[in-house]
Amino acid sequence: IPWASFLADRLKKPMVYVRDKKKDHGKQNQVEGLLRKNEQVILIEDTINFGSSTIAALDALRENKVRVEHCIAIYSHEHASAHQLYQEKNCKLLE
Numbered sequence: 219i220p221w222a223s224f225l226a227d228r229l230k231k232p233m234v235y236v237r238d239k240k241k242d243h244g245k246q247n248q249v250e251g252l253l254r255k256n257e258q259v260i261l262i263e264d265t266i267n268f269g270s271s272t273i274a275a276l277d278a279l280r281e282n283k284v285r286v287e288h289c290i291a292i293y294s295h296e297h298a299s300a301h302q303l304y305q306e307k308n309c310k311l312l313e
Contacts, residue, residue, distance in 0.1 A: 221292055222262045234259070236275040248278045261289040266311070269300030276307055288312060 219235060226233035234251030253259070259279055263272045272289060279286050286309060294300070294313040304311040 221264055225262065234279075236278050238271060238274065249282050253279075253282050253284050255283040256285060258285045258287070261286055261309075262292075263289060264292045266291040266294040266300055266313075268295075268297050269303040269311075273303050273307060276309055 222233055222235075225231075232252055234249055234253055237248050237250070240246045240248040261272065261276055261279065263275075266272055266289075272291075276286050276289065288310050289304065289312065291311060291313045294311070296313065301311060
């Protein structure tokens with residue numbers, strides 16, 4: 219969250235937060251923040267190992283009808299399986 223918040227502030231863009239799963243109380247949101255249909259979103263992850271948790275966030279964002287075509291990893295273990303997952307999801311992983 220700190221890196222995404224920093225970048226959103228510097229770029230003067232809105233930020234949303236994606237939880238690992240939906241809350242079990244309140245509005246039961248998995249995605250917090252304002253999203254508009256067909257809006258383009260960049261997914262920012264601090265560390266990518268095999269990519270499964272970030273792919274879950276990608277899926278949650280796409281369920282909210284936004285376009286996610288890029289994921290930026292601040293640090294990546296560079297596992298081939300992570301790249302394969304992103305290719306399958308039509309999302310470019312930038313490390």
